[in-house]
Amino acid sequence: MGTDWVWLISLRDLDADARAIQLGAIADMSLLPGQERFVGEPLRMALAGLADESRWPYMVESGGDAAGLLTLQAGAAGLAGWPDDWSAWLLRGFLIDSRHQGKGLGTRAAAAAVEAARKLTARHQSGESGVVLSVNEENPSGLAAYRRAGFIDAGRYLGGDAGPQRTMFHAFAPAGPS
Numbered sequence: 001m002g003t004d005w006v007w008l009i010s011l012r013d014l015d016a017d018a019r020a021i022q023l024g025a026i027a028d029m030s031l032l033p034g035q036e037r038f039v040g041e042p043l044r045m046a047l048a049g050l051a052d053e054s055r056w057p058y059m060v061e062s063g064g065d066a067a068g069l070l071t072l073q074a075g076a077a078g079l080a081g082w083p084d085d086w087s088a089w090l091l092r093g094f095l096i097d098s099r100h101q102g103k104g105l106g107t108r109a110a111a112a113a114v115e116a117a118r119k120l121t122a123r124h125q126s127g128e129s130g131v132v133l134s135v136n137e138e139n140p141s142g143l144a145a146y147r148r149a150g151f152i153d154a155g156r157y158l159g160g161d162a163g164p165q166r167t168m169f170h171a172f173a174p175a176g177p178s
């Protein structure tokens with residue numbers, strides 16, 4: 001696995017000019033053939049994230065490049081087959097630009113998303129205990145990236161319209177000694 005670090009840039013926390021620049025970079029992102037089965041069009045997902053107050057879209061930056069995108073959503077965990085909506089953040093719309101795939105960035109970004117979610121929970125005192133997602137059983141790189149990032153398989157999920165999925169969960173690390 002590569003050694004490239006990733007940074008998550010919250011699009012919601014940027015001023016209008018900085019956000020416009022990042023949205024331009026996101027519009028330039030592409031997927032490998034066949035991957036559109038697993039995730040929506042990057043710019044559309046970023047704009048949908050900014051238009052919905054329950055969502056926090058992040059640009060994944062690596063080595064100064066706009067390398068990917070992900071969204072954390074509150075109150076929607078049930079969409080990943082979780083037993084309730086509010087006890088976990090939903091990680092959705094996760095992608096690494098085709099030019100940056102296979103270098104370990106997906107694994108690092110998934111781990112960074114858990115840390116970002118933990119900070120959001122602390123900031124809002126909103127009580128989530130971790131991050132949940134659903135990934136298509138026919139998505140080897142997704143399954144591998146999430147496993148490597150420490151997500152645990154929580155069973156099969158047949159909801160949604162893209163075929164059988166795995167529900168995966170990553171708990172927040174218990175707070176250290178105060």
Ligand SMILES: CC(C)(COP(=O)(O)OP(=O)(O)OC[C@H]1O[C@@H](n2cnc3c(N)ncnc32)[C@H](O)[C@@H]1OP(=O)(O)O)[C@@H](O)C(=O)NCCC(=O)NCCS
Pocket residue numbers: 001031035038039094095096097100101102103104105106107108134135136139140141142144145148
């Ligand atoms: C899923 C995704 C984010 C992973 O990002 P990435 O940067 O390619 O992942 P990594 O480099 O960290 O690799 C993760 C694992 O996937 C494996 N992998 C990467 N590309 C692969 C491919 N095309 N086929 C099979 N395995 C692949 C890597 O070998 C690695 O496994 P390993 O560490 O056990 O060797 C990226 O492939 C992607 O954007 N796919 C399209 C959108 C998508 O599927 N999103 C997830 C929806 S739930």
